[in-house]
Amino acid sequence: MTDSHGRIHPRFISIGANRIPAASDWDVNSQSIAYGAGNVIALWRVDETETSPSGVFATLKGHTDKVSTVRFVDDTHDSSSVLLSGGVDKVLRVWKLAQPFDTLDIPRYELLAQSPLHDGSIVDIAVEKKGSRHGTTSSEGVERRGKGTIIASASADGSVKIWRLQLSAEGGEVLTHLQTLATKPKYFPLSIALAKLSSPTTKEEDGGVGEEEVWVLAVSGSSNSIQIFVGSTTDSKSDFTPAATLTGHENWIRSLSFVREANSEDLLLATGSQDRYIRLWRVHRGSTLPAQSAGSKMMIMGQALSNKAHRFSAGSSKEEYSITFEALLVGHEDWVYTVSFRKDTSDGKIKLLSASADNSLSIWEADETSGIWVCTARMGEASGMKGSSTATGSTGGFWTGLWSPDGKNVVSFGKNGGWRRWNNSGEGEWEQKGAVAGHIRDVMGVTWEKEGNYLLSTSLDQSTRLYARWKSSKHRSFYEFSRPQIHGYDINSIVSISPTKFVSGADEKLMRVFGEPRGIAKMLEEMCGIQQVDMESLPDVASQPVLGLSNKAVNTTAEEDGEEEKEQGVEGQVYPPFEDSLSRHTLWPEEEKLYGHGYEISTIGCSNAGDVIATACKASSVSHAVIRMFETKTWRQLKPALEAHSLTVNRIAFSRDDAYMLSVGRDRQWTVFGRVTEGLEEFEAPYKVMQVVAKAQTRVIFDGKWVPVEAGRLFVTAARDKTVKVWELQGQEWGCTETVKFEEPITAIDILDRVVESGGGRFVVLAVGLESGVWSVYKAKVKESGGIEAWEKWTAVDGYIVPDKTITQIAWRPTAEGTSFEVAISSEDGSVRIYDVQI
Structure with a gap:
């Protein structure tokens, strides 16, 4: 996995899922999840x-x-992976895998087409799935694919659009609009499902295949009924019309799924609702009703349920069909978010997967003897854990349920954006396996532990996360191993001060200091090879009181708290912690609160020795734009507060030897503070103002970093004015020696902590992150007489692998030797990314 220059490739990407049930799908062709x-x-x-x-x-x-919403197309003309997506931007997009998965490079999807704007957000896309298609010969399948694929898209404006997706080697129009349907009475569609009816008009004539395709479309949403549309399609038009309205649910219907029974022309439709029930409906061909629907009433749980037959005709031949109520599935204790059928290709056996806000995934099957649908497997938590539709809910339930193509895995995600996966080895037991997780809002900062053993990130989703290499992974991949802080405020800044401590600052105007618990330290030692010398002095575990914001240290005993200690232990643990454990059992205890600022914390800096930290808050006046310093042994504030800026300080950076401290801010100025080592009173701030340059750049300065001491006394600043400036100590003051111009604002920079030898020269390495998410690496040759030569771009980063939004922070991993480096990048797109950089 390399970029076009062969020097940079993504090592790790962490990003959480949107909490929208329709926004995920598992691809039959590529075996990956989107x-x-x-x-x-x-x-x-x-x-x-x-x-x-x-x-x-x-x-x-x-x-x-x-x-x-995202949906993969099962059948394409060349069996490649094709993806459909829709969003709040009202556009339906078509993507195709251009570079196959069996190469060492990054599989690449290219945007093939996009639709004209809908009148509202696109909320769901329906594509006929293999499990719902009636049997066809291979020649019929080729012919059908040659004509394209029928898809439907539902919009928040209450409409459903029918499209023909045409993928051919000859090119031409990819997406053709055939028809627009309206929900009546108008409601908000939440789910749509599409399946082909077995119509006699689809028959062989003169050795060919008939042109007419007849479809059934189900639409549901903010109504307690399901609308059924039936229509036929040709290459250029469709004629879907309302055929039936299915009633019975008592609340909004959030999910629909079709499947065709084996050795039958009947379709089954599953509907999942906020009334906690799942209903099954049978679409039957012919004027006679199916045997189980002969009566007009059904008795379930002592209640009489209507079994009215909804009749309609379809196709040019007006073939008769009926839809009847088949079964009521009872077992979930909260909203049912999704239902998904799967038909086994070997024996035709049908299973239904349902996901609910009661924190469970259930698998349902029809009993072979009685035909009654029963729950055969249940994954997740006990029903006592309340879900998203309750006022006391904290875990948020499961928002989707997906089958793997082979049926051996199921996945789901919760309100924290983290996925969970279960695997069935074939013996009937579903075992939880590793999955992915990530932040679900803007990531505001990243910081490496002082020796580079692990990475910390923090976000506006009010959580802090820890990533480290899992030594048992074939590729030494990074995984999330801990969620040290789960807070009630948006967290803006984070800095590591030692191998076992970090400080974070949030919108609550104070900083919190966290210490690593022994359970996490043992896990990191066992699974990542990270050793802590003073492990026995660490607290056992941490817990967060109900309605509290502070993680309390708990020194457990085997007798009193053996259960909780066992939950955080690593004995016998094979995988990194799963999402349910991360969100409950990997907190770090809070050691101190640091007060003093009057507004939301904007940035935190820490000396390289870890003995002092410097903090700043959002400010619009001199009195609040001060920098406060704290020593890290007793956490006393060092007086006085440092006054230099008039607006918010955006970044604080210490030189490698801690002799100087740099601050940059919204007031377009930078300030250099010098360290005082003698004559200080107790708890007096050890840094004093040396130089202030007002209007150092023409727009807000976002970042500033020091060059390694071996190259001289220099630092670099980056600003919204699209320039990076180099400042060098000339006598007693720093002066600008170079200005590098860019095409857009620079929002984050970082300089590698050592000089790199390459090609007979010694270089300083700079990573530059831009407002669009693009970033690149620059180098400057170190002069023999001291200082550096002009910056030049060393390598650009392939646009396919960069973040989608503004880069908020860049952090090179501390390293001592070698020519392979790692750099961590946080972005407003919600991602944390680690790249390998070969120099």
């Missing part, structure tokens, strides 16, 4: 192979607002 993640589509390789690691390998950029 899910909406903010404005991008994340592509997840579920299983690790000899040549490729598991995890998110790419994000598709193109949507300008949140992605709300």
Whole structure:
């Protein structure tokens, strides 16, 4: 996986799923999962192979607002992977895999086409799935694919559009609009499902295949009924008309799924509702009703349920059909978000997967003897854990349920955006396996542990996450191992101060200091090879009180709290923690709160020695734009607060030897503070103002970093004015020695912490992140007399692998030697990315 220059490739991508049931799908052809993640589509390789690691390998950029639905097309003219997506930006997009999965490079999807704007957000896309299609000969399948694929898209304006997707080697129009349907009475569609009816008009004539295709379309949403449309399609038009309205549910209907019974022309339709029930309906061909529907009433749980037959005709031959109520599935205790049929290709056996806000996935099958549908497997938590539709809900339930193409895996995600996966080895037991997780809002900062052993990130989703290499992975891949802080405020900044401590700052105006618990330290030692010398002095575990924001240290005993200690232990643990454990059992205890600022924390800096931290808050006046310093042994504030800026300080950086501290801000100025080592009173701030340059750049300065001391006393600043400036100590003051211009604002930079030897020269390495998410690497040759020569671009980063939105922070991993480096990048697109950089 390399870029066009062969020097940079993505090592790790972490990004959470949009909490929208329709925004994910599992591809039959590529065996990967696509899910909406903010404005991008994340592509997840579920299983690790000899040549490729598991995890998110790419994000598709193109949507300008949140992605709300994705669907793979099962059958294409060349069996390649084709993806459909829709979102709040009202556009339906078609993507195709251009570079196959069996190469060492990154599988690439290209945007083939996009539809004209809908009048509202696209909320669901329906494509006929293999499990719902009636049997065809191979020649029929080729002919049908040659004519294209019928798809439907539902919009928040209450309309459903019918399209023909044409993928051919000759090119031409990819997406053709055939018809627009309206829901009556108008409601908000939440789900649509599409299947082909077995119509006598689809028959062989003169050795060919008939032109007419007859379809059934089900639409449901913010209504307690399902609308059924029936219509035929040709190459250029369709004639869907309302055929029936199915009633019985008592609340909104959130999900629909069709499947065709084996050795039968009957279709089954599953409907999942917020009334906690799943209903099954039978679409039957012929004027006679199916045997189980002979009566007009059914008795279930002592209640009489209507079994009215809804009759309609379809196709040019007006073939008669009926829809009857088949079964009521009872078992979930909260909203049913999704239902999904799967038919086994070997024996035709049908299973139904349902996902619910009661934190469970259920698998339903019809009993072979009685025909009654029963729950045969249940994954997730006990029903006592309340879900998303309750006021006390905290875990949020399961928002979707997906089958793997072979039926051996099921996946789902919860309100934290993290996925969970279960595997069935064939013996009937479903065992939880590793999956992916990530932030679900803007990631505001990343920081490496002082020695580079692990990475911390923090986000506006009010959580902090820890990533490290899993030594048992074939590719030494990064995984999320801990969620140290789950907070009630948006977290804006984070900095590591030692191997076992970090400080974060949020919108609550104070900083919190966290220490690593012993359970996490043991896990990181066992699974990642990260050793802590003072492990026995660490607290056992952390817990968060109900309605509290502070993670309390808990020193457990085997007798009193053996259960909780066992939950955080690693004895016998094979995989990194799963999502349910991450969100409950990997907190770090809070050690201190640091007060003093009057507004939301904007940035935190830490000396390289880890003895002091410097903090700033959002400010519109001199009195609040101060920098406050704290020493890290007793956490006393060091006085006085440092006054230099008049507006918010955006970044604080220390030189490698801690002799200087740099601050940059919205007031377009930078300030250099010098360290005082003698004559200080107790708890006096050790840094004093040395130089202030007002209007150092013409727009807000976002970032500033020091060059390694071996190259001289220099630092670099980056601003919204689309320039990077180099400042060098000339006598007693710093002066600008170079200005590098860019095409857009620079929002984040970082400089490698050592000088690199390459090609007979010594170089300083700079990573530059832009407002659009693009980033690149620059180098400057170190002069023999001191200082650096002009910056030049070392390598650009392929646009396919960069974030979709503004880069908020860049952090090179601390390293001592070698020519292979890693850099972590956080972005407003909700992602944390780690790249390998070969120099």
